[in-house]
Amino acid sequence: MFEVKEKPKMVERALLVGALQSRQSRNEVESLLVELKELTETMGVEVGGVEIARLRSLSARFFLGKGKMAEILKMARDLGCDCIIFDNQLTPGQQRNWEKESGLCVIDRHEVILDIFAQRAQTKEAVLQVDLARMKYSLPRLKRAWTHLSRQRGGGVTQRGEGEAQIEIDQRLVRKRISRLKGELELVLKQRAVQRSQRLKVPMPTAAIVGYTNAGKSTLLNRLTEAGVLVEDKLFATLDPTTRRLELPSGRVMLLTDTVGFVRNLPHHLVEAFKATLEEALVADFLIHIVDVSSPDRQQQATTTLQVLKELGAEEKRILTVYNKIDQVSPEERSDLILEGLNGACYVSLKTGEGVETLINRLEEKLDEEGGVQELLIPHDRYDLRHHLHEMGCVQKEKAEEDGVRIQCTLPPRSLKKFEPYRQRRTNLKKGVA
Numbered sequence: 001m002f003e004v005k006e007k008p009k010m011v012e013r014a015l016l017v018g019a020l021q022s023r024q025s026r027n028e029v030e031s032l033l034v035e036l037k038e039l040t041e042t043m044g045v046e047v048g049g050v051e052i053a054r055l056r057s058l059s060a061r062f063f064l065g066k067g068k069m070a071e072i073l074k075m076a077r078d079l080g081c082d083c084i085i086f087d088n089q090l091t092p093g094q095q096r097n098w099e100k101e102s103g104l105c106v107i108d109r110h111e112v113i114l115d116i117f118a119q120r121a122q123t124k125e126a127v128l129q130v131d132l133a134r135m136k137y138s139l140p141r142l143k144r145a146w147t148h149l150s151r152q153r154g155g156g157v158t159q160r161g162e163g164e165a166q167i168e169i170d171q172r173l174v175r176k177r178i179s180r181l182k183g184e185l186e187l188v189l190k191q192r193a194v195q196r197s198q199r200l201k202v203p204m205p206t207a208a209i210v211g212y213t214n215a216g217k218s219t220l221l222n223r224l225t226e227a228g229v230l231v232e233d234k235l236f237a238t239l240d241p242t243t244r245r246l247e248l249p250s251g252r253v254m255l256l257t258d259t260v261g262f263v264r265n266l267p268h269h270l271v272e273a274f275k276a277t278l279e280e281a282l283v284a285d286f287l288i289h290i291v292d293v294s295s296p297d298r299q300q301q302a303t304t305t306l307q308v309l310k311e312l313g314a315e316e317k318r319i320l321t322v323y324n325k326i327d328q329v330s331p332e333e334r335s336d337l338i339l340e341g342l343n344g345a346c347y348v349s350l351k352t353g354e355g356v357e358t359l360i361n362r363l364e365e366k367l368d369e370e371g372g373v374q375e376l377l378i379p380h381d382r383y384d385l386r387h388h389l390h391e392m393g394c395v396q397k398e399k400a401e402e403d404g405v406r407i408q409c410t411l412p413p414r415s416l417k418k419f420e421p422y423r424q425r426r427t428n429l430k431k432g433v434a
Helices: 026-042 066-078 092-102 109-120 124-144 166-201 217-225 268-273 275-283 298-312 331-340 356-370 380-392 413-422
Strands: 013-020 046-054 083-086 105-108 206-211 242-247 253-258 286-292 318-324 373-378 395-400 405-410 423-427
Touching: 013 026, 013 066, 026 046, 026 109, 046 066, 066 092, 083 109, 092 105, 092 124, 105 109, 109 124, 124 166, 206 217, 206 275, 206 298, 217 242, 217 253, 217 286, 217 318, 217 356, 275 298, 286 298, 318 356, 373 380, 373 413, 380 395, 380 405, 380 413, 413 423
Parallel strands: 013 046, 013 083, 083 105, 206 253, 206 286, 286 318
Antiparallel strands: 242 253, 373 405, 373 423, 395 405
């Protein structure tokens, strides 16, 4: 199998570089570099130093000016770094020019994220998605590996001269692999669609857990369902979606799905590649948006999540916002946060369990928001529908009558159409009230 080998030697120590542009504040650049440091360490590379370079005018050749480039190269050598990582996206040409001048490995934030995704991918779907994103990223950068090779062709007079360049061969092979990966991914997506359709046959309400990476999405799933999903204090600890049943105190059952975390400046081709994974957010009845309340950048992180959801076409979904890690903030900060949360947000500590009971009650309320309490008359020859209602755990009362079984239940929005022919009346009564 063809592999693109851009960095045969593993890097061990990196210098991080962020460019302070005219419309940016220094605090914003520093915040992004802190995040880049976490990403780099998650990748398994030690951070030797961090540098902020003021960018007055963009250099097409090196991104930064030559004077600043010389300073950064000296700093990298003095610190014993064998890699320079830019927080800003570099063009393939700029990346090659830096490596030629420095003799070091030079990458950007996007390549760091790709490498982490490649390390963390477990399921076939995630591996294919990461591989596809890496191939698309590598295609315009192949000259880093092949600049001097060519292949001579034999033949007659009309075919003499330098033959097909090695770079052209490799580009053709990468394009073929991209095409093959797309085909394999389509098959996996069809299988996932079948699995999803099977779940939807039993019309259980569903919620997708979304949020910034390391905010506590997998911890929430584990806390509520004992799912046993890997939890680490690292960015992108899990990539693959996990769906589990949650039985609520009322007896109703819903499905919770953990999705991949978001990050600022997520590469667009990664958003494209992971649309399949994030489709769970599109088909869910509502979203649970987890925010790390202890992070000083929580507002920016929340905005990033909402922007990615908008790219996916899920911005119209109902959202329950959950501020996690409340145990890590002071009482004064808690008071300020409660004022911020007038939109009905929940405040929890998934580590200690504080606020989890309130969160579960809010999930119950979310299920009631659109479907509400319904009264159905299910004919005796359609006990399959009665069985579905009991599987969802949404039945409050039922009584056998001559024409069928009269059932009072709370239907999720997606089930209203299916049970419309059997609805007797709609009521706003509270649960358990006749």
